[in-house]
Amino acid sequence: MVAADYARDHALLRAVRETVFVQEQQVPVELEWDALDPLCYHVLALDAGGRALGTARLTPERRIGRMAVLAPSRGRGIGEAMLAALLEEARRRQWPEVSLHAQLHALPFYARAGFVPAGPPFEEAGIGHREMRRRLPGASAVEDAESAAAVLVALAGHARRELGLYTRAMDPGLLDRMDVLDALRRFAVRPGEHRIRVLLQDAATPQRGGAPLLPLAQRLPSVFAFREVRDPVDARYPSAYAFNDTGGALFRPLGHRFDGEGGVDDAPAARRLQLEFDRVWERSRPCTEYRAL
Known part of the structure; x- marks a missing residue:
């Protein structure tokens, strides 16, 4: 070049x-x-x-x-x-x-x-x-589901060892898109140790609705981990977000909408979201029911 x-x-x-x-x-x-x-x-x-x-x-x-x-x-x-x-x-x-x-x-x-x-x-x-x-x-500004999906695809592609997803109920219209699922699958099957942690406010709805992320996670149980929030304050948190371990982040102020901001070069936001995610993760319950599906 x-x-x-x-x-x-x-x-x-x-x-x-x-x-x-x-x-x-x-x-x-x-x-x-x-x-x-x-x-x-x-x-x-x-x-x-x-x-x-x-x-x-x-x-x-x-x-x-x-x-x-x-x-x-x-x-x-x-x-x-x-x-x-x-x-x-x-x-x-x-x-x-x-x-x-x-x-x-x-x-x-x-x-x-x-x-x-x-x-x-x-x-x-x-x-x-x-x-x-x-x-x-x-x-960058995220305007719609396609823009949010593009950021998630980029976060998965740039991640080294970890992805974190905070979602209300597996984000229909986003986490069930084929381009997003394919990006998560490619990250999950890479050689080496890595993980995808998913933190949900509602674990029951995806189970009833057949969220396509679940079968993928069940085939790769050593990579995917799910937890559901228990604290009522956490359950009222209005936003949704994602981050990776190389400075990428996606933040949507209202979790039922797709607009927000995100990119692969936003290390301050990624660190801030990971710290908040880790705090909530520690006080949340493992979704053991997903393994039994």
């Missing part, structure tokens, strides 16, 4: 972008190149022979874009490496936030990197997109 000089490396950038966007995705060539290109920070992924495999850019408007990897080279982590390089450059410039316009099929890719959807879908060059944002560091 190298930083590109636009004047020097223009032919390499063009080879990738016109192959991916103009030929493969049928974007008009006049829309592919713009006046921002000479002003942007570009990265190039090169093979051992110097052939360009991928490219992306960071604009002066603090937006990541033109993320392209040649089809034969996809699935090898090149996109993730380019995205990480652009985020590192944004941090070096001390930008508080970066954004991007994600093609709809790529929303999960950017969610795993900590980007949160913002606003409704829209079309750009005839292709469906949605704006996504990431704070550097800090929390």
